Amino acid sequence: MSETKKKEASLEIQLDDAVAQGTYANLMVVNHSETEVMLDFVFVQPHTPRAKVSSRIIASPRQAKRFMMALKDSLTRYEEVFGPIDWPVQAPEGSKGKSH
Numbered sequence: 001m002s003e004t005k006k007k008e009a010s011l012e013i014q015l016d017d018a019v020a021q022g023t024y025a026n027l028m029v030v031n032h033s034e035t036e037v038m039l040d041f042v043f044v045q046p047h048t049p050r051a052k053v054s055s056r057i058i059a060s061p062r063q064a065k066r067f068m069m070a071l072k073d074s075l076t077r078y079e080e081v082f083g084p085i086d087w088p089v090q091a092p093e094g095s096k097g098k099s100h
Helices: 061-082
Strands: 027-032 037-043 052-059
Touching: 037 061, 052 061
Parallel strands: none
Antiparallel strands: 027 037, 037 052
16 A cells, blocks of 8 residues: 655745734734724824824735734633733723724
8 A cells, every 4th residue: 555645835934023022012903804804003102193003914805804812822821821911991981993
């Protein structure tokens, strides 16, 4: 009986120095259309009336769902090691927006 081994596809992911430094964001705005999900990452400075999107990720709904599941899994493992992540105090009544 002969066995055939499936060749696993490999992908080499490169990370240049500028991207490796990362970008800090303390606000994420999520929008979608029928075919895309957009994640805007923003750094909001206290007492500043304006903030600029520092990074925008556009993905298919399927890829966005994969991202959501991977993030959920990662945070579950984080909490197993470091304990639960507390929710912040609820926003005041009447605040608008669906920012995360």
